[in-house]
Amino acid sequence: ETGVTQTPRHLVMGMTNKKSLKCEQHLGHNAMYWYKQSAKKPLELMFVYNFKEQTENNSVPSRFSPECPNSSHLFLHLHTLQPEDSALYLCASSQDPRVVNTEAFFGQGTRLTVV
Amino acid sequence: KNEVEQSPQNLTAQEGEFITINCSYSVGISALHWLQQHPGGGIVSLFMLSSGKKKHGRLIATINIQEKHSSLHITASHPRDSAVYICAAPAYSGGGADGLTFGKGTHLIIQP
Secondary structure, eight states: OOSEEEEOSEEEEOTTOEEEEEEEEOSOOSEEEEEEEOTTSOOEEEEEEETTEEEEEOSOOTTEEEEEEETTEEEEEEESOOGGGOEEEEEEEESOTTSSSOOEEEOOOEEEEEO | OOOEEEEOSEEEEETTOOEEEEEEESSOOSOEEEEEEOTTSOEEEEEEESSEEEEETTEEEEEETTTTEEEEEESSOOGGGOEEEEEEEEEETTEEEEEEEEOOOEEEEEEO
């Protein structure tokens, strides 16, 4: 148990569906991240939120829409996805992005399959 | 942006063997992470280190900041150590505020 909780753990959705992934941490962290892990590829950074403000959008298509309503919660809204978007989506948090050497804590991930 | 290279990509060893996984990166950083990913996907942070060596149980991590290289060692390896081990570094020099960039991982299998 890392203190970062993701739901759901598994999700199957059609290309016309709209769904959301949720990430929650009560570690008092101020930075939260979405990462994508596709088969045979390294983890890729998608979005970074520092103090609820988005500071990084790593050229992610607009069919992925992040939301950070407060420093404890992070969502990833999904709509009109493609089969190639099937992957493991991981959330992470860290204490204070302004401090170097800050450790990241990861959730268990959501295994997404787009059919 | 930092580039992280890991080797080997796959490693199969017998129980009890000493294991070494290597990581190199391209941009000077303040700290490097070693992560463990079990089947099912969850990732656990093993170490975050900025200099020298850290030890936790049978796991040892070392880093040479000047050479931009780190190693993860497992002593007296056990089948339960079977997992993917991932090296990660800040995407840009100066810290982790812009997220991490990851190596491709080393898939380790320890056979009884």
